[in-house]
Amino acid sequence: MLDDLLASLRDDDPRPALLGCRLGGRPVVRATRAELSRLSKGYAVALHARGLTAGDTIGVAVRPGPRSLAVLLAAYRLGLRIAVLDPTAGPDVVLARLALAEPRLVLADAAAQAVAGWAAPLAHRARLALPDLAALAPVVTIGRRLPGSAQSLDPGSGPVPRAYDADGDAVVIFTSGTTSSPRAVVHTRAGLSAGLRIVHDLVRVAPDRPVLGGTFFVLVPALAANAPVALPARRPAALARQSARLAPQATYLTPPHLRAALAAGMRCTGRVYSGSAPVSADLLARVRRAGADEAWGIYALTEVFPAAAVEGNAKAAYTGGGDLVGALVSGVRARTDDRGQLLLAGPNAAHRYLGAEPGGWIATGDVGRVENGQVVLGGRCKDMILRGAENIYPGLYEPALHVPGVELAVIVGVPAADGDERVVAVVQPSAGTSPDAVRAALREPLARMGAARPDAVVLADVPLSGRSRKPDRAAAARLAAGS
Incomplete structure (x- = not known):
C-alpha cells in the first residue's frame, strides 16, 4: 500500500x-x-x-x-x-x-x-x-x-x-513496560502494508471524495485511492462545522472525539468508523441517528491493526453475553489460551517486541471468545487503564509516586461514561506525614506524567490481599470510585 x-x-x-x-x-x-x-x-x-x-x-x-x-x-x-x-x-x-x-x-x-x-x-x-x-x-x-x-x-x-x-523493520511503537525496561512493538514493512491493505478494503474509499481522519492508517489508504484527506479540527464545534462542509465519504474518529463532536451537533455522512477505545452500541446508534449510512466499531491493538470490525446494527442486535467487537478481518486468526485470553495472529500482526525474538500468537490482554468468526470480549486480563483513546500502563508511573512521605501508591482506573475510565492515584501516606506534605511532595512527579497524569489523588490506606499482601487493585478502584 x-x-x-x-x-x-x-x-x-x-x-x-x-x-x-x-x-x-x-x-x-x-x-x-x-x-x-x-x-x-x-x-x-x-x-x-x-x-x-x-x-x-x-x-x-x-x-x-x-x-x-x-x-x-x-x-x-x-x-x-x-x-x-x-x-x-x-x-x-x-x-x-x-x-x-x-x-x-x-x-x-x-x-x-x-x-x-x-x-x-x-x-x-x-x-x-x-x-x-x-x-x-x-x-x-x-x-x-x-x-x-x-x-x-x-x-x-x-x-x-x-x-x-526488500522487507525489514518499518516502525517501532512504544506501549507498556517500565521506565527502566520499556516495551515496544516492531512492525515490518510487509506487516504494515498488510494492515493498510485491510483498512483500504474495509473502508472502500472512492477517488476524489474527501475522507475525514488524521491517523496514518487513514491517510495512506485514502491517498493511495486518490481521495483527499481532511485532518480533523481540534475543537468539537469546529469539527462539526468541518464535517458539514466536507460531507466526507468516510470518517474515522476516536470515541472521545466522536462523542464530543456529536454533542456539538455534528451531522454524519457516508460511513463512520471509530476505534482505539471501546465503541459502544449506543455510540454507534447515535452516529446512525446523526445521518451516517453505516457506523462501524473497530477492534485493534498496537500489535494488530485492525483485528475485527462490527457495524452498529449488528452490535445493537447482539443479545449474548459480553461485548461483540465483530468479525475477524481478512487473514486474522484468533483463539484463546487456557486463561480465556484472546490470542491473535495474521499478516498484519507485529513481528516482535523490540529487543525480543519473533513470537507466534499475540496476547491481547483481553478475555474473549470467538463465535462463528465473531469476536466477543469479556473484559481485560492485563493491568491497563484506558482513558479517552490513551492506553495507560500503571507500572510505568507508580514508582515515581513513591516519594518521601508515601508508604504505598497505586494507579487504578475507575469506570466512567460509555466505556471510558478515570485515572486515580490511591496514595497511602507514611505514619506521621501530613496530607499537605504528601500532596506537595507529589506535585513534581505528577507534573512529569504527561497524558498519564491522574484525574484525582486519593489519600488513603491502599487495600491489600493474598498471603503476600500485594495491593488489591480491584479494591483500590472501588475505594477510589467512592471517594
Whole structure:
C-alpha cells in the first residue's frame, strides 16, 4: 500500500492531498498531491545525504500534517525504521524509550523542541513533556524553526534515491513496560502494508471524495485511492462545522472525539468508523441517528491493526453475553489460551517486541471468545487503564509516586461514561506525614506524567490481599470510585 501511494504521487498532480479547515469549517488545501510528492522526495534526498541507509532508525516527533507524512514516506522509501516519539508519555519515559530505540537521528518540529526546552512550564499544563531530545542522538528541525531550535532538515534536490524494495523493520511503537525496561512493538514493512491493505478494503474509499481522519492508517489508504484527506479540527464545534462542509465519504474518529463532536451537533455522512477505545452500541446508534449510512466499531491493538470490525446494527442486535467487537478481518486468526485470553495472529500482526525474538500468537490482554468468526470480549486480563483513546500502563508511573512521605501508591482506573475510565492515584501516606506534605511532595512527579497524569489523588490506606499482601487493585478502584 505504501509502495502504491509512492507510485501514485506525481510532481505535476494539482489535486488536493491534505485538507485543513478555517473558521466556519471552510476547507483549505494544506498540500496538493504534487507538493506532497516533491516534499517526500526532497526529504528522502536530505536523509540519504546525511548517510542514513536501510535498517537505520530515526526518531520522529512531528505534529500531523504534510511534513510529517512526507518524512514518513521518505523514510519508508529509504528502508529506514521509524521510532514514534510521544510527547504525552512524560520525559523520563521518553528518554528510556530513546535509549532502547537507539535512533541515529531525531526529527522534531519546533513545537516538540520547545516542549523539551523553553516552553516546558507551559507544556506541563497541557500534559506535554519531553526530555532533552539531543541527549542520545543528533536532532534536526522539520518545518519552520523557532529560536533555540536545531538546524533545519530542508528537502534536498538532485537525484532521488532508489526505493528500497526488500522487507525489514518499518516502525517501532512504544506501549507498556517500565521506565527502566520499556516495551515496544516492531512492525515490518510487509506487516504494515498488510494492515493498510485491510483498512483500504474495509473502508472502500472512492477517488476524489474527501475522507475525514488524521491517523496514518487513514491517510495512506485514502491517498493511495486518490481521495483527499481532511485532518480533523481540534475543537468539537469546529469539527462539526468541518464535517458539514466536507460531507466526507468516510470518517474515522476516536470515541472521545466522536462523542464530543456529536454533542456539538455534528451531522454524519457516508460511513463512520471509530476505534482505539471501546465503541459502544449506543455510540454507534447515535452516529446512525446523526445521518451516517453505516457506523462501524473497530477492534485493534498496537500489535494488530485492525483485528475485527462490527457495524452498529449488528452490535445493537447482539443479545449474548459480553461485548461483540465483530468479525475477524481478512487473514486474522484468533483463539484463546487456557486463561480465556484472546490470542491473535495474521499478516498484519507485529513481528516482535523490540529487543525480543519473533513470537507466534499475540496476547491481547483481553478475555474473549470467538463465535462463528465473531469476536466477543469479556473484559481485560492485563493491568491497563484506558482513558479517552490513551492506553495507560500503571507500572510505568507508580514508582515515581513513591516519594518521601508515601508508604504505598497505586494507579487504578475507575469506570466512567460509555466505556471510558478515570485515572486515580490511591496514595497511602507514611505514619506521621501530613496530607499537605504528601500532596506537595507529589506535585513534581505528577507534573512529569504527561497524558498519564491522574484525574484525582486519593489519600488513603491502599487495600491489600493474598498471603503476600500485594495491593488489591480491584479494591483500590472501588475505594477510589467512592471517594
